[in-house]
Amino acid sequence: MATLSIPNPVPSAIEDAEKLRKAFQGWGTDEKAMIAVLAHRDAAQRKQIKIAYEEQYKEKLLKRIESEISGHFERAVYRWIFDPVERQAIMANIAIKNKVVDFPVIIEIACINSSNELLSVKQVYQSLYKHSMEEDVASHATGDFRKLLFALVGTYRYDGEEINTELAKTEAKILNDAITKGEYNSDEIIRILSTRSKAQLQATFNCYKDAHNLSITKALSTKTPNDFVIALRAAIRCRTTPTKYFEKVLRNILQKSGMDEDALTRVIVMHAEKDLKEIKELFQTRANMTLEQAVAKKTSGDYENFLLALIGN
Amino acid sequence: MATLSIPNPVPSAIEDAEKLRKAFQGWGTDEKAMIAVLAHRDAAQRKQIKIAYEEQYKEKLLKRIESEISGHFERAVYRWIFDPVERQAIMANIAIKNKVVDFPVIIEIACINSSNELLSVKQVYQSLYKHSMEEDVASHATGDFRKLLFALVGTYRYDGEEINTELAKTEAKILNDAITKGEYNSDEIIRILSTRSKAQLQATFNCYKDAHNLSITKALSTKTPNDFVIALRAAIRCRTTPTKYFEKVLRNILQKSGMDEDALTRVIVMHAEKDLKEIKELFQTRANMTLEQAVAKKTSGDYENFLLALIGN
Structure with missing residues (x-):
């Protein structure tokens, strides 16, 4: 479920465009007013606001936003505003x-x-x-x-549920052979991972786990992981357990030293309107703090306020 | 343009289904009657006939056809009948x-x-x-x-007309480097050939020809062509000059010793409703005989009659 919260009743696109225009005018920008509008409207509503703004004020909303704000806040708004x-x-x-x-x-x-x-x-x-x-x-x-x-x-993958259990066994063995030899870049790993349907892949990974008492992602947890192995694991987790994957991405960003704002923005912006609620709940269990608390600790100012609004604070 | 000819007015699907049923019944099959119906209806009409037949006679039309006829004729009808x-x-x-x-x-x-x-x-x-x-x-x-x-x-390729001429020059050089070294299976050849848009590819091949006074397909005409080089040339020609490609395929089938009925069936069945007219005209110029004559020389019986009907005889 989404974390995006939308007021009820929602103002008209023309009213929202007016509020944005007002936020841009005068000395400085009223970022709080911008966030109050933009971070609480869904994709269709944002689109209507963009159209209304551009009709009313004869300027591109995105260009104006770029000239009003900057840094990570600007980048986050720029990503968020599109459908x-x-x-x-x-x-x-x-x-x-x-x-x-x-x-x-x-x-x-x-x-x-x-x-x-x-x-x-x-x-x-x-x-x-x-x-x-x-x-x-x-x-x-x-x-x-x-x-x-x-x-x-x-690959335009098959999204259906039909699976072939014999094939799952065969391909679990192919994966194990390649992993055992350390051939992580094997064409066969790439083929199976990229072309098989989600249901088939899940069946293959289950066979793998049954045979080796070890999940495929664990088997790929090499002591000194290179970027390619990291990419393989990301692909496996995105294809089979996306909520867990994104929760882990957030934890890596928010609980390690250093900070990757682009990645944080990406995960929150891409999921706020979709499934950030599940990701956030899992995060709280795993990280022993709420996602809001973790984000607040590592970000500041308008960027922080904007992300927190999207997270559903 | 198509070579398929359809009578005007065209009988109703129910009448056609009746004719087919009559052709199947009694001692032996009336192949001529079958051909007169099936080889002179477009995809939408064939679909309606199939539906009408199955409603009327409570049996699958395709199953019945398979039990009535055999060999290359059956295979050709089986391929033709679908949309x-x-x-x-x-x-x-x-x-x-x-x-x-x-x-x-x-x-x-x-x-x-x-x-x-x-x-x-x-x-x-x-x-x-x-x-x-x-x-x-x-x-x-x-x-x-x-x-x-x-x-x-x-690849879900870009089908638009916009091209990048600098890129065309760069990639013409990449192609030439690989071909000169005899690295026909180079990832770069495969990448360019499979992912670039038709317009971009044509621009690249034009640059290639300007630079080397030799077409890319000629450059790939090795003295002892292996299957992979043949495949590369087929892909290039299908992507840029399909009419010429299919005319050549027909000439290879019909003018060489031996005979590949599956390939002949494929080309005629796939193009009769689309662009076989252009292919046929080019064939006549190149082969010094009509496509009908060439097909008649190398085929016989109902298979011959069926193909000739599709060619527009």
């Missing part, structure tokens, strides 16, 4: 164009969505960038990452 | 399940269709086989063929 499909297309493009492809973003988008949801992201990606997501991934990623990310993004 | 999307899904599955993946079928289906057409084929494939086409290609093909076929099938 989920457009947002993912934009985030995928930013991740691909990074000096080194920001693989967690691509893995999450490729693995969390259903086949048709991912297809919608790819369609919007094409309309925005006049390229396919596949060609950009393939031409920017290199080596093993190219193989993995291309296969994850490229 | 183009379902037909391609079935043909892809047969090709994948072949002892060695029948790569021309997969290459043609992956490269001739627009992105959305290919997507439709993949959707029907999933509903028929409860698997994705990608996972079946990836788990049945091996080695370099797996890489090529998976990438061709997996």
